[in-house]
Amino acid sequence: xxxxxxxxxxxxxxxxxxxxxxxxxxxxxxxxxxxxxxxxxxxxxxxxxxxxxxxxxxxxxxxxxxxxxxxxxxxxxxxxxxxxxxxxxxxxxxxxxxxxxxxxxxxxxxxxxxxxxxxxxxxxxxxxxxxxxxxxxxxxxxxxxxxxxxxxxxxxxxxxxxxxxxxxxxxxxxxxxxxxxxxxxxxxxxxxxxxxxxxxxxxxxxxxxxxxxxxxxxxxxxxxxxxxxxxxxxxxxxxxxxxxxxxxxxxxxxxxxxxxxxxxxxxxxxxxxxxxxxxxxxxxxxxxxxxxxxxxxxxxxxxxxxxxxxxxxxxxxxxxxxxxxxxxxxxxxxxxxxxxxxxxxxxxxxxxxxxxxxxxxxxxxxxxxxxxxxxxxxxxxxxxxxxxxxxxxx
Amino acid sequence: xxxxxxxxxxxxxxxxxxxxxxxxxxxxxxxxxxxxxxxxxxxxxxxxxxxxxxxxxxxxxxxxxxxxxxxxxxxxxxxxxxxxxxxxxxxxxxxxxxxxxxxxxxxxxxxxxxxxxxxxxxxxxxxxxxxxx
Ligand SMILES: [Zn+2]
Numbered sequence: 001x002x003x004x005x006x007x008x009x010x011x012x013x014x015x016x017x018x019x020x021x022x023x024x025x026x027x028x029x030x031x032x033x034x035x036x037x038x039x040x041x042x043x044x045x046x047x048x049x050x051x052x053x054x055x056x057x058x059x060x061x062x063x064x065x066x067x068x069x070x071x072x073x074x075x076x077x078x079x080x081x082x083x084x085x086x087x088x089x090x091x092x093x094x095x096x097x098x099x100x101x102x103x104x105x106x107x108x109x110x111x112x113x114x115x116x117x118x119x120x121x122x123x124x125x126x127x128x129x130x131x132x133x134x135x136x137x138x139x140x141x142x143x144x145x146x147x148x149x150x151x152x153x154x155x156x157x158x159x160x161x162x163x164x165x166x167x168x169x170x171x172x173x174x175x176x177x178x179x180x181x182x183x184x185x186x187x188x189x190x191x192x193x194x195x196x197x198x199x200x201x202x203x204x205x206x207x208x209x210x211x212x213x214x215x216x217x218x219x220x221x222x223x224x225x226x227x228x229x230x231x232x233x234x235x236x237x238x239x240x241x242x243x244x245x246x247x248x249x250x251x252x253x254x255x256x257x258x259x260x261x262x263x264x265x266x267x268x269x270x271x272x273x274x275x276x277x278x279x280x281x282x283x284x285x286x287x288x289x290x291x292x293x294x295x296x297x298x299x300x301x302x303x304x305x306x307x308x309x310x311x312x313x314x315x316x317x318x319x320x321x322x323x324x325x326x327x328x329x330x331x332x333x334x335x336x337x338x339x340x341x342x343x344x345x346x347x348x349x350x351x352x353x354x355x356x357x358x359x360x361x362x363x364x365x366x367x368x369x370x371x372x373x374x375x376x377x378x379x380x381x382x383x384x385x386x387x388x389x390x391x392x393x394x
Numbered sequence: 395x396x397x398x399x400x401x402x403x404x405x406x407x408x409x410x411x412x413x414x415x416x417x418x419x420x421x422x423x424x425x426x427x428x429x430x431x432x433x434x435x436x437x438x439x440x441x442x443x444x445x446x447x448x449x450x451x452x453x454x455x456x457x458x459x460x461x462x463x464x465x466x467x468x469x470x471x472x473x474x475x476x477x478x479x480x481x482x483x484x485x486x487x488x489x490x491x492x493x494x495x496x497x498x499x500x501x502x503x504x505x506x507x508x509x510x511x512x513x514x515x516x517x518x519x520x521x522x523x524x525x526x527x
Contacts, residue, residue: 136396136515143400144432145490147519150476151466156490158460159478166503208463210476261478261490262431265458 003281004103009236009244009394011109011229012041013357018191018224018345026058026065026117026223031074033225034113041229042240043109048077048229050107052094053084054114054348060132062121063348065225071113081106089252089274090295090380090387091349096250098230108235114350115225122221145260153297153383154218156260158210161300163266165212170318172212175299176203177324178335179216179342182296185329186339188367193220193345217299222345226354243394245360248375251278251388260383267314268304268382275308275379278388286310289390290373291359292333293352295380296340305379306335309388334369349380353389360393395468399515405433408447413511413518419447420487429484452509454479454522457488461498473498479507479522495523 014036016029038045057067068084083097091114098110125131138146150156164170180203186192198216206215229239236244255273257263264272279285286309294309296302303317311333312320321327327335338344338355345351356376358364378389400410412419421430425442436443459477462470475498481487493501494510507522 135401136398137401138398139401139403141432143406146398147400147514147517148476148490148492148521149462149467149470149474150490151470152464154464155460155462155476158462159458159476159490162458162460162503208461210464211461213460261488262486265478265488 001281003249004100005247005250005281007103007233008099008230009233009246010357010391011231011236011239011241011244012037012039012043013354014038014040014227015191015354016225018193018222018347020193020222021119021123022223023120023123024223026115026120026225027070027074029117029223029225030066030071030113030115030227033115033227034071034075034111037111037227037229040240041231043229045075045077048109048111049080050098050101050110051077051079051082052098052110052112054088054091054094055086056084060121060125062116062118065115065117065223066113077111087385088387089385092353092378092380092387092389093252093385095230095353095389096252096387099247099250102230102232108232110230111227112230113225113227114348116346116348117223118221118346120223152210154213155210157268157298157300157383158213160265160268160304161212164300164303167266168315168318170303172204172214173200174318174322175212175217175303176200177321177327178296178299178302179203181324181327182336182340182342182344185337185367186343188365189338189344192339192343193222194343213298213300216342219297219341219346220343222347224345224347226347226350228353228357241361243361245357246392246394248284248390248392249278249281250390251275251281252385253277254385258385267308268301270384271304271308271379271382271386274386274388275310278390279310282390284375284390289333289375289377290371291337291356291369291376292335293337293356293376293378294335295349295352295382295386296336296342297346299342301382302335302340304382309377309379329367330370337364337367337369352378352380356391360391397467397469397514399517402516409433410517412447413520416511417449418452418509418520419449420481420484421445422448429487431487450481450483453482454489454507454509455482456493456501456503456505456507458503459493459501475501477501477522489520492521493523494521500524
């Protein structure tokens with residue numbers, strides 16, 4: 001199949017400082033990540049002719065730390081093509097868009113970035129001497145949940161977990177295996193937010209957030225930015241590494257209602273279409289995948305992706321991860337080898353993309369997956385639309 | 395601190411004020427009978443535009459529940475039970491809501507419940523309670 005994915009390569013990745021309450025301008029973090037990605041690719045900003053970003057302009061809630069407008073004001077790329085937004089195939093949607101732009105011949109080298117500064121934004125809001133008045137009302141999609149005390153995705157996703165526990169016999173210890181695996185991997189990752197050892201006792205005795213999800217089922221907000229350079233396949237020859245990463249397939253179809261409560265409730269919604277449309281574009285099968293860097297905003301999201309991607313039958317995810325050996329660094333399917341968002345920090349999906357590249361290039365040091373891994377699946381999102389990507393060694 | 399309430403608009407006011415007479419209502423397509431929730435201006439099944447609110451019994455079934463233990467909001471002291479219920483007349487219509495007048499751990503998946511409204515700002519929030527055994 002002649003497919004758009006085969007016309008581009010990932011040629012460089014970069015990351016800013018990552019941490020809790022860094023107290024710095026998030027646009028600076030985004031620029032740091034962009035400069036690092038350019039250096040990694042062996043390019044300069046003059047080589048870049050496209051920009052892509054998930055979310056949009058820097059926002060005071062911390063969810064976005066930089067948009068195209070913020071980065072372009074510094075880098076002065078003068079992009080021939082750019083895209084930014086939220087209604088995309090997962091947080092990784094801009095990568096799919098950029099691959100299309102490259103395949104269409106619009107761009108040679110696209111700089112893709114995502115920045116978040118939730119912890120600093122929250123600290124600022126708490127210390128603000130002149131806080132913006134908070135409306136007592138809610139509107140849009142939030143009106144259907146917040147007035148009932150369902151304030152957080154922790155509540156909405158706990159409802160799916162409750163279904164899964166009841167329908168399939170999934171247990172807290174099984175979800176705990178995902179949290180413990182993330183923490184064990186984070187201990188080998190210099191930028192991870194939480195590296196202290198986590199035991200099953202710690203996990204089970206931590207305070208409950210929303211049954212059956214406890215504290216360690218929830219990911220950790222942070223400040224930080226990730227950037228990557230996506231280059232046209234022929235232009236990739238001008239970059240630093242001899243083996244830029246190939247994109248085997250990308251999927252971002254939505255086959256369910258865009259709703260937290262009206263359609264799929266046995267799983268995290270809006271994953272199935274992403275997974276099936278990715279597999280439809282490749283001859284590779286789940287058994288060919290050497291590692292999975294998959295969205296774990298909550299442990300349950302990770303379990304949902306394991307099942308949805310076909311690594312085990314629906315309902316078997318709990319038994320698949322139980323004990324943690326199968327998903328460990330040296331297991332049959334290493335998962336979230338950097339510590340995931342659960343322990344490394346909530347880089348809004350871009351930690352997974354970054355880690356897949358580091359691993360496929362064999363540059364992961366102490367946490368390198370053994371056996372020269374050739375294929376990684378990366379997923380982002382769910383709940384909001386999900387995105388699924390299959391990356392391979394160049 | 396006040397609990398948040400939905401901002402009323404011409405599109406959603408029928409739903410949020412429906413409880414003023416103790417009745418739960420949803421939009422329904424006059425052409426094919428499909429219930430529309432959240433409110434939509436056209437029917438996603440037949441694309442019909444003849445859409446009106448209709449009363450339902452207020453009976454529902456719990457399909458998922460979670461006991462919230464975290465203090466997200468000063469006016470919502472934990473613990474409290476959040477549930478997903480499906481409406482008797484149209485099981486594909488669900489509400490995220492609270493089950494009240496019982497202990498949080500009394501609510502099982504499959505439990506029949508009925509609507510009970512709670513005034514919040516300009517809205518009547520459809521909460522639910524367990525049907526008497
Ligand atoms: Zn209709």
